[in-house]
Amino acid sequence: MSSMRTHYCGLTTEELLGQTVSLCGWVHRRRDHGSLIFIDLRDREGLVQIVCNPEQAEMFKIAEAVRNEYCLRVTGVVTGRTAGTINNNLKSGKVEVVCATMEVLNASVPVPFQLDDDNLSETTRLTHRVLDLRRPQMQNNLRLRYKVTMEVRKYLDELGFIDIETPMLTKSTPEGARDYLVPSRVNAGSFFALPQSPQLFKQLLMVANFDRYYQITKCFRDEDLRADRQPEFTQIDCETSFLSEQEIRDLFEAMIRIVFKNTLDIDLPNPFPVMDFATAMGLYGSDKPDMRVKLAFTDLTAVMKDVEFKIFAGAANMEGGRVVGLRVPQGASMPRSEIDAYTQFVAIYGAKGLAYIKVNEKAKGREGLQSPIVKSLHDAALAAILEQTGAEDGDLIFFGADKAKVVNDAIGALRVKIGHSDLGKKNGLFDDSWKPLWVVDFPMFDYDEESDRWTATHHPFTAPKDGHEDMLETNPGACIAKAYDMVLNGWELGGGSIRIHREDVQSKVFRALKIDAEEAQLKFGFLLDALQYGAPPHGGLAFGLDRIVTMMTGSDSIRDVIAFPKTQRAQCLLTNAPSEVDEKQLRELHIRLRNAEPKVV
């Protein structure tokens, strides 16, 4: 490989028996048996055992002095291990290298933790990120991440997609999140924004006749961070002209299938199932349902309109209210404590309680049902519940009744929670496999009560279904969008849409969103302008790379698939970014801190 080494430690196998090799790596573990010293030498490909014999006095003296994480160069002969000492967990486990020379390339101070300690706090890991990254798990995660991107690139390259870079210093695009701003030095009082996505630029590239574009690029959102969010994240961003919604979905579904196959040898279903938004919300209360969970809602709103139980009747008669049942097969054995825990759990999502019925013995009618609420439900309602949920003896039915959003969020989360629970797994309510799903036919608009106006469900550049253009202003709530999300096991992997390619339709959408002509011109004039020059029909989508790799590696957090992530306080513990800057720098940027006296420099 080089003048310094001939092979990787981790790839030193029995094929090299008898050969003299030079290896470079780190002391992973050192065992001093007095007569012999054993060193597990580690490089990115793994470990190999180095055996040091005191007969080589000079080398042995070095071997006695080295400690964990010293960086060494070693030469020696690859020798077979004796039968009892073979380690089948290592690629190099059938051999060891009998050390001839050893050179310390760099010493190490004692490390603050053992690399194979799996119980480190995140603060420790991020503070000592360089050592943390030496751990095999992190090495594997980042290598898988790389493999995913290369598979994506190869696939898109063969289909004629071209990687085109779009600006990082750009203009604010109002996609619902806060922008990161960059003050301009040359243009006093002005600011660039870091892109929340290359959405408008990729549309402009379609208008500019590039036909097929992709980019694996950083995007930025200054939001309060959750477990699966980072201030900067990476998007696989794609756009194409002259393809239908179906063709676009097929193309990117195949891409994801190939990525899973070629990196982890996982066969995803072919084709992915497709479900419209309304069905997904109806059955699972979610637009990204975890299809591994074999539980679904039964809508009981109509059934509950005239029951005595006020919570049900109230929700059933409320505008935008909803009542659902969630049948849990063989759930009747669930102890009171577990039901109480679920009641607390749904409260997180705003549910004020969690009604249930245990179906002990249907044949006994009302008597066979165990529940505090049965007495407030008339016979017809009870019969409808049993019939429509399909409940059998031994089942349990949970109920949600509230505004639809509360019901969907609370019972949707409960559905997933029960599916993943011990009971769920024991009773076959959880299919531990990869369950992708397309969710399609999203509404164009959501109504935002707070601001009393319609907002774009995806973004304002999403095209309505053919024939829905005329309803954009007259009946926005009924407009369906040519939008689609790819969902996997309850996570949104990516989403996209056919875009508006006609200036008149785009202007209508802006009006529906109460963006007046002046504001539209100021913010999106360049888009409206471009659409007038023969913009082609186009569409695309964007995948969240961090999230895909997190799923593929089974990591707990996207921070485990990013080399140098930020904490939930948006800080880099390694470099201490963000940090204070000189007054001179601020002055050059024409800004000053609030609530701070200017410092004299």
Place this chain on the structure above:
Amino acid sequence: MSSMRTHYCGLTTEELLGQTVSLCGWVHRRRDHGSLIFIDLRDREGLVQIVCNPEQAEMFKIAEAVRNEYCLRVTGVVTGRTAGTINNNLKSGKVEVVCATMEVLNASVPVPFQLDDDNLSETTRLTHRVLDLRRPQMQNNLRLRYKVTMEVRKYLDELGFIDIETPMLTKSTPEGARDYLVPSRVNAGSFFALPQSPQLFKQLLMVANFDRYYQITKCFRDEDLRADRQPEFTQIDCETSFLSEQEIRDLFEAMIRIVFKNTLDIDLPNPFPVMDFATAMGLYGSDKPDMRVKLAFTDLTAVMKDVEFKIFAGAANMEGGRVVGLRVPQGASMPRSEIDAYTQFVAIYGAKGLAYIKVNEKAKGREGLQSPIVKSLHDAALAAILEQTGAEDGDLIFFGADKAKVVNDAIGALRVKIGHSDLGKKNGLFDDSWKPLWVVDFPMFDYDEESDRWTATHHPFTAPKDGHEDMLETNPGACIAKAYDMVLNGWELGGGSIRIHREDVQSKVFRALKIDAEEAQLKFGFLLDALQYGAPPHGGLAFGLDRIVTMMTGSDSIRDVIAFPKTQRAQCLLTNAPSEVDEKQLRELHIRLRNAEPKVV
């Protein structure tokens, strides 16, 4: 290809004769011959001629109405052109498509300029960038750019390099340029910096055992912009452990050779010549000499110490002064006007004049030399000039005498100017080919007179040559670095170095740069920390992608190889970034504008 089209316009060739095709594209040109309408339909692959016959009345009516840049879908039969109408400039030039149906996918308002107008102002082009990008030249430039990156990725992938993303929101690294800052909302009064390069992160990745890293990534410098600079630019950034300087250079030299071969079928020399920094400065006055120009300096400093001509003697005896001759073969015929023009040219670089000698007839001695300065040069000096420059009858010798920097800059630029001139090309002083060169053995430090201290020639993380470590503090000016630049035709394509991997050496360099321990800890504590944990020997380099593609495409400016560039005022004329932002946004970021009353929102 899809339900909308079967082929690309530009790839519709005689292989498809007789077939019915569906094409999508833009009206590039429309010629109405009354009886027939011809439309050149354009997509990203090029043009094809569409013939519209009035017998198809409905279609013909559409064809009569379409105008330039309308986006159309056309179906028709591929037919051979008659002999006289074949266009060999087009791939599709042997055929035309006899139009059966035509659909206007989108109309276009009249375009503000013709796409084939080559004399557009940059303001026009950047304001209407979407239309500008439709021009074949821009299409080709961005596709070549993409091909270059894919060749780089394939090459590095095969060698085990891994693309790892480093942060965009990071900490200021003082590499000589101004940082772009990003105010933090969560951490009041703190700022991220956009990276000037991933230098320290890639070194950390080597310490973290990733062994071979690359990234094609945006870097940011808030500098006053020149023709070949942008606020954001793209670097092919590479780093590897356990390779020698020579091995690293060989590896990346081969990469550039492959990129040129596989994209433009250009064979670069193998191997690239290597020249040390001192030789390059001595012969060409530049660390990135244009080796196409067959002219070189002759150092005459020693010769001029005792001549009567004060400008020469003064420079020769000055500390840091230099006198050089530049022999121009067959230059004696150069008219006075041209010499005057060169005199003005070198003044740009600070030269106070431009002495010369025309060698009319050496045999005549002093009488055969034509020059205002000959009378002030003694015989021995004249003999030395002729001998050392190797001047022949008919040659001209230019002289530079001043501080070395002025001489190098002025006569170095003159050398290139003459080489590229008509005279230079006529007289074989210019070899119009690709002339790569490695420049190596840079000094570790430059002395900055203004601040009266040593600064890092490359950056403070560059390793000194073996054995030079002890001179870092005692004799910084004599320290040579393990640094190397790849130069092509006078442009620096990339540069790099072996990095310091020992904490004690790194601390010495900081001290030589007058960065005290406290400041070093504050700014680079995380690096010094990492170097203590067995950091491996490592090095790498970074190429300027924009510049490479600019050279390869023969573009005038890097703005021609970037989809959405900024102007020299760091503005985007398309989106009007940077722009003013809301007071609310500033308040959230804990900053306010200087010299501005807070607005009430």
